Amino acid sequence: MSKNKTQKEYKLAADIAIFTVKDEQLHILLVRRAERDDDPFSGMWALPGGFHRMDVDDDIKDTAIRVLKAETGADAPYLEQLYTFSNKGRDPRYYVTSVSYFALMPYTSVSLNAGHGATEAKWVPVRNNTVSRKLAFDHNTIVDMAIERVRSKLQYTAIAGHLLGEEFSRPQLLDVYETILGCKLDKTQFNRSLVRADVLESTGRKEESKGHKRAELFRFKDGADTALFFPRGLVRASSRKEGE
């Protein structure tokens, strides 16, 4: 396949860290690679990914969207470029540049599907800001960076709401922040910071009955994904760093 010692064929791929929250825990979607003699990572777990196809993908984000749809049966409400991994050691066969993305999806919108040469797909819990299994390629590095990015973005954006679907209550959003950041937040301060950031609008509806108190449902305003939202009320030692 290679012309000489230093020449390999260039390939372009997209890999995606797809996150959801279920059972009050952050989860990431992993797929198991098929058993193949010519695959150096045969049978190992990996991030969903695929090669760019010039005939159908105008750009590399199209590749990510195509892979995501194939694996989950849905479009992600939030998809962001994470980092590009491009070095000669990533794959023994080709020089593969992987443009990595992360996506946030509500658990309920997903119907798992082992596409793209995978034999199995499943949600794996994120514990201690990592996944416990050894993944193919440099995917452990990508996963750890994606988790770090999601946690970091929670400190200055409201994008975590995309884990909840098109509409959600403020207590649900608070739960997601507490789950992912691994700390308690003061409800009053959190709600105040949401109001101040002005990223949500009421849908005019309330939650389905859950006892006598039914919380109001909200959706994102236009432009909310790039707006600054500093969730206040973090009850932990490092909270002073967030800008007191």
Place this chain on the structure above:
Amino acid sequence: MSKNKTQKEYKLAADIAIFTVKDEQLHILLVRRAERDDDPFSGMWALPGGFHRMDVDDDIKDTAIRVLKAETGADAPYLEQLYTFSNKGRDPRYYVTSVSYFALMPYTSVSLNAGHGATEAKWVPVRNNTVSRKLAFDHNTIVDMAIERVRSKLQYTAIAGHLLGEEFSRPQLLDVYETILGCKLDKTQFNRSLVRADVLESTGRKEESKGHKRAELFRFKDGADTALFFPRGLVRASSRKEGE
């Protein structure tokens, strides 16, 4: 060059937005492309960049470092991956994936050099968060994103100090923040936030004489580039958004 309508050759490149501060203004390095009949952007100004070379570059960051050294004669004290631009419309000849970087350099360390097929290299001032001229490829988009990233990172890191060299005084750092953010900062609050963030250490030296008050010189502590630093004292309407 292309096999059929939808197939082009894949190419991998690094493009770099190199920033400095001179004459109390943020500047970006641009190069002028040679006049060539087969170059669709012949003679136009562009970001410094170059193709990945498998024989010398282990990864794409090596390409960025090589290009930067060729253009400036120096290593940048700060180089960060910005974004990857990868779509079929970027270049009429190939499918070029450009991994873009931004670099921060002190003005004094640079000796400009038009390398990599460029005929001229010069510092161009950043005004209104953009550059005023039409650049080759999608480089205006890359430049605007790079400026936005630098300004944004100033709000939670101290990396702007790399524009000043290995050692700098706190008043010099304050000047850089004011220059790039385009607003005044309260000196006392700014200094207090620097102390709180604990990212600088004294070199034990003072500025060369500039009148009777010689400011103490500092350098970055290890790990300072990834540490959070929220510069306080921004005197402007939106300052409440930074986390009051």
